[in-house]
Amino acid sequence: MSLEQALRQGFFTTRLEALARWAMSNSVFPMPMGLACCAIEMMAMAGPRYDVARFGSEVFRFSPRQSDCMIVAGWCTYKMAHAIRRIWDQMPEPKWCIAMGACASTGGMHRCYGVVQGADQFLPVDVYVPGCPPRPDAVLHAILEIQRKIRERTEPVFAFPEKE
Amino acid sequence: MTFDDVIAHLEARFPGGIREIRRALGETTILVRTELIRDVCRVLKAELGFNYLVDIAAVDRFTEQERFEVVYNLVALAHGLRLRLKVRCEESDPVVPSITPVYPNANWHEREAWDMMGIRFAGHPDLRRIYLPEDFRYHPLRKEFPLLGIPGSLPLPEKPESPAR
Numbered sequence A: 001m002s003l004e005q006a007l008r009q010g011f012f013t014t015r016l017e018a019l020a021r022w023a024m025s026n027s028v029f030p031m032p033m034g035l036a037c038c039a040i041e042m043m044a045m046a047g048p049r050y051d052v053a054r055f056g057s058e059v060f061r062f063s064p065r066q067s068d069c070m071i072v073a074g075w076c077t078y079k080m081a082h083a084i085r086r087i088w089d090q091m092p093e094p095k096w097c098i099a100m101g102a103c104a105s106t107g108g109m110h111r112c113y114g115v116v117q118g119a120d121q122f123l124p125v126d127v128y129v130p131g132c133p134p135r136p137d138a139v140l141h142a143i144l145e146i147q148r149k150i151r152e153r154t155e156p157v158f159a160f161p162e163k164e
Numbered sequence B: 001m002t003f004d005d006v007i008a009h010l011e012a013r014f015p016g017g018i019r020e021i022r023r024a025l026g027e028t029t030i031l032v033r034t035e036l037i038r039d040v041c042r043v044l045k046a047e048l049g050f051n052y053l054v055d056i057a058a059v060d061r062f063t064e065q066e067r068f069e070v071v072y073n074l075v076a077l078a079h080g081l082r083l084r085l086k087v088r089c090e091e092s093d094p095v096v097p098s099i100t101p102v103y104p105n106a107n108w109h110e111r112e113a114w115d116m117m118g119i120r121f122a123g124h125p126d127l128r129r130i131y132l133p134e135d136f137r138y139h140p141l142r143k144e145f146p147l148l149g150i151p152g153s154l155p156l157p158e159k160p161e162s163p164a165r
Ligand code: SF4
Pocket: A036, A037, A038, A039, A073, A074, A075, A100, A101, A102, A103, A104, A108, A131, A132, A133, A134
């Protein structure tokens, strides 16, 4: 089949890399790390009104092994930080992290001895969402930012062995 | 039964054991001698119907004599009475008899007071920290404890290398 014929039948060509990134970015499965009040807004985002499913993130995965984006929703205590880090370690690479709300980003109003002043002290946070709690559309925006990050990644999706 | 009956009964059972009685705003507070608290609770529960321990609180009266105060809130459900008991202890030796043998739910309340204020409860079956990690060395609700904690006293997991993006 010549290229003209193929094009007439509705084919188009692209790089496998770009196709894979497009697929990856539109199937971000969040790991809901709901720790406090922010978790309620995170659930609202997943619900029918804000409907994160429109952006391909509808499946909240309660198993870290099946998710690629951890949403830290709420304040992390020092005691909990170890558990969060263990869950983070169980997520397969590549993975992303959203710090949702003032508390996860900076400690927020919980300026005290027991609360980690920002989840970025023990996690590589990609997107910070301001607000207390952030509106669900702000978290949607954070997921769109993650999608943009995935599409603009420099790391190759496929690593082919060098030809001899 | 009224509070007058309660107080008369306690005074008969523990002569000299009651240090102070304060009645204000419809509330009755009794300060008892520290070493008697378990017996007072036993009498209140068995003979006066105070069958419900609502809460135990600890107070840091920093710069006062007898720095720490433990507050017990009791309810007699059948009589509709609420009673507040207090005991005090010194900073140098903050020990109060445990009332867990009398009210089993005091177990966790006393563990909380130990965790936050560092008051030890003699005779408690399992006096461990309840909120903070077991190797934490301080009692954070004491007045001299800094608001943001003591750096390095609570370990954090190491931040992983940021994966190549
Ligand atoms: S940012 Fe506000 S809503 Fe979110 S966890 Fe903190 S206090 Fe709760």
